[in-house]
Amino acid sequence: MDRKPNFSKNADGLLPAVIQDQWTLKVLMLGYMNQEAFDKTLSEKKVTFFSRSKNRLWTKGEESGNFLNFVDAKIDCDEDAILITANPVGPTCHTGDDTCWKDENNGKVGFLEHLRKTIKSRKENPSEKSYTTSLFNKGLNKVAQKVGEEAVELVIEAKDDNKELFLGEAADLMYHYLTLLEAKDIALDEVIDTLITRHK
Template identity: 80%
Template sequence: MNRKPDFSKDAQGLLPAVIQDIWTNKVLMLGYMNEEAFEKTREEKKVTFFSRSKNRLWTKGEESGNFLHLIDIKIDCDSDAILIKAKPEGPTCHTGDDTCWEETNTGKVGFLDYLKHTIRDRKEHPSEKSYTSSLFARGINKVAQKVGEEAVELVIEAKDDNKDLFLGEAADLMFHYITLLEAKNIDLDEVIDVLIKRHK
């Protein structure tokens, strides 16, 4: 986090905090933080607000158990709004809905972007302990070979009825496919752009 929130911009020392699911990218809720709530959130890794109705600090989930676990914090360009990326534990809204906008919080495609950047980091900063780094070190042919092997294994599992084995092979194929794209210096978004154009 490069910027710091400027709580002096509000007469009550409160700034809006937008909460976003780290994996689905859905906006879950909007709350307000003062400096104390902000620091408590950073220290305890559970999202805490200043409740205007209760006139005190309030950790989301302190009564329901539906905590918002802090993953990342971003401050906007004017330093007067906060974006919290969090992992929700249960529904976020007090009504029992996933979000405060009555949206279903499904689809974890945001994790693919996180995975893509993790794989890229293993390529740019190799580690002897990293399986991904070892794949890159062995060259494009080995990475491509692994994609072929995993694709065949997925096809084999598709013919059976073991869901867990099928999911495992599907995950292996996706991981190695994204690794192959990184080995070719192709961003996953470029592939998605092709799909978008075909969808017209």
């Protein structure tokens, strides 16, 4: 973290903490933390709040088992709000909904961004043990060829009824497609912008 939360900004020592799913990027809930709750979250890797109704520390999931496994914390520019990324175990809201806003917590688009950054890192910081690095070292034509090969394999699997094999080929194609975009220095957002333009 490049900043630390300033709990002295509020008289009660509490700061709002927004919880966001690491992969879906959906906002799951809002709670409040004091210094002790924040420190416990960092040390135990389970998101912990200060419950104003119970007047004590409260680890989300301590009764239901629906924990929020801590991933990262960011502090806003005024140092008086916290953004926590987490991996939820089960629904987050006490009502049984995925989020406290009744949104379904699906669509793990955040992982694609994580994968894209990993691919970019392998290009900029080569590693001998990395398959991605070896692809970049073979040049653009080889990367493009792999996309074509994976696309054909996916089409072949689409004609059968083996879901596991189909998903494997679909994942291979997605990975190689992202690698090709990186080899061409094209951002995934540029492709999405093109889709948005066509959608109008």
